[in-house]
Amino acid sequence: MAAEKKYLMQEWKSGQEMHEEAVLWISSLEFITSEHHFFEDLLNAYFLQISNQDHYKEGKELVTELGENKVKNDSLINEVSTHNNSLIVLLDGKNEFEKEDQVKSEHRSLEARMKEHEKGFRTLKGHIFDLVAAIIKEIKKDHLLGP
Incomplete structure (x- = not known):
């Protein structure tokens, strides 16, 4: 008895659907850019506490990771924008x-x-x-205990 092969036919998205998805990606990436600014400001606001020995290692790692994520995000914005422009190949009617x-x-x-x-x-x-x-919990605890 020979083994029977089963094939799956996978329907792929239309050019229009891919364009709409790319536009959503760009929007999401631009929002992440805004969030990067927020997190940079947040980390700057607690810089002194992050700089102390209790949080320094973790804080430094997070600042580094945030910077790397920001670079990756900018790169993805460019790639998705370029890709979105190349989707015309699917919409131009040429084979x-x-x-x-x-x-x-x-x-x-x-x-x-x-x-x-x-x-x-x-x-x-x-x-x-x-x-x-x-850090906020520590600040509140220190404030409650007083000088």
Whole structure:
């Protein structure tokens, strides 16, 4: 008895759907840029507390990670914008199969990278909030105990 092969036919997104998705990605990345500014300001506001020996290592790592994330975010904005412009290949009505396959492959790759980037940024935000929350608790505790 020969093994029966099963094939799955996968429907892919239309050029218009990919364009709409790319526009949403750009919007999301631009919002992350705004969040970067917020987190930089937040970390600057607690600079003295982050600089002390209790939080220095973690604070330094988070500042470094935030900077790296910012660079990655800027790079993704450029890549997604360029990709969005290349989607015209799918919408122009010409049959350029190699170019169309390349654009679709690029879209799949960007989709995976966007999910990874957004997940990584969510994790980073959580760590920053945890650090700042711990510092605020210490400040409140010191304030309650008084001089």
